Amino acid sequence: MKKVVLFMSLFALVAIQANAQRKPVKRSSYSNSSVADYHTALGMRVNPWIVGFTIKHFIKGPHAIEGIVSTNHERNNNVTMTGLYEYHWNVFGKSEFNMYAGGGVHVGIYDRFDYDRDRWVRDGKGTYATAGLDGIFGLEYTFKKIPLNLSADLKPYFHFSGQTNFFGEEIGGISARYTFK
Numbered sequence: 001m002k003k004v005v006l007f008m009s010l011f012a013l014v015a016i017q018a019n020a021q022r023k024p025v026k027r028s029s030y031s032n033s034s035v036a037d038y039h040t041a042l043g044m045r046v047n048p049w050i051v052g053f054t055i056k057h058f059i060k061g062p063h064a065i066e067g068i069v070s071t072n073h074e075r076n077n078n079v080t081m082t083g084l085y086e087y088h089w090n091v092f093g094k095s096e097f098n099m100y101a102g103g104g105v106h107v108g109i110y111d112r113f114d115y116d117r118d119r120w121v122r123d124g125k126g127t128y129a130t131a132g133l134d135g136i137f138g139l140e141y142t143f144k145k146i147p148l149n150l151s152a153d154l155k156p157y158f159h160f161s162g163q164t165n166f167f168g169e170e171i172g173g174i175s176a177r178y179t180f181k
Contacts, residue, residue: 037095038142041149043177049074049169054177056149062088064100066136072169075111077127080170082106082155084136096144101137106157108132132159142179149177 038058045054045068052070059065068082084104091097109129138153152174 037144038147038149038179038181040180041177042180043149043175045070045173045175047169047173050173052080054175056086056177064088066104070170077111078109080106080108082134084134086136088140091139096142098140098142099138100140100153101135103133103135106132106134108159128161130159130161132157134158140175147179147181149175149179151175151177 040055040057042055043053045052050070050072052068054066054068056064056066064086066082066084066086068084069079070082071079082104083106084102086100086102088098088100091099107129108131109127111127134155134157136153136155138151140149140151142149152172154172156171
């Protein structure tokens with residue numbers, strides 16, 4: 001599973017580099033005054049149990065999509081891939097501070113012993129895959145003089161099969177991202 005996380009992170013890095021080669025798109029004055037002054041950001045998302053890679057890309061104005069590939073470093077074999085839509089708005093009257101909210105879906109591959117003991121007893125060793133729904137609500141700060149974005153968020157989720165935690169180990173996170181204008 002760790003190889004899948006590494007592969008997905010390298011794929012995201014190559015995609016960002018390919019995007020960086022294009023000529024910059026002129027953003028409207030609405031988008032510059034409404035959301036943080038960056039187009040794409042790539043970085044890490046962590047909490048005490050998980051570590052992962054995140055990429056956020058603004059589609060138009062305050063609308064963004066975010067992809068997260070994460071793994072629980074205390075468990076055996078697991079990886080979760082999440083896709084989110086987010087709507088951003090300014091807070092505190094400054095363009096550096098944004099709140100965001102949205103939702104999306106995830107696909108997770110988990111070790112039966114660590115995540116679903118009933119299946120482990122019934123089906124034995126191995127992994128299983130499950131899909132689910134995610135919500136997200138957070139606050140971010142983008143530095144003006146350096147290409148850095150910091151965010152903290154809550155991301156409740158629901159699995160369609162296996163353990164259906166709304167508030168499990170993956171609920172919250174802190175992200176640090178390198179921003180591309």
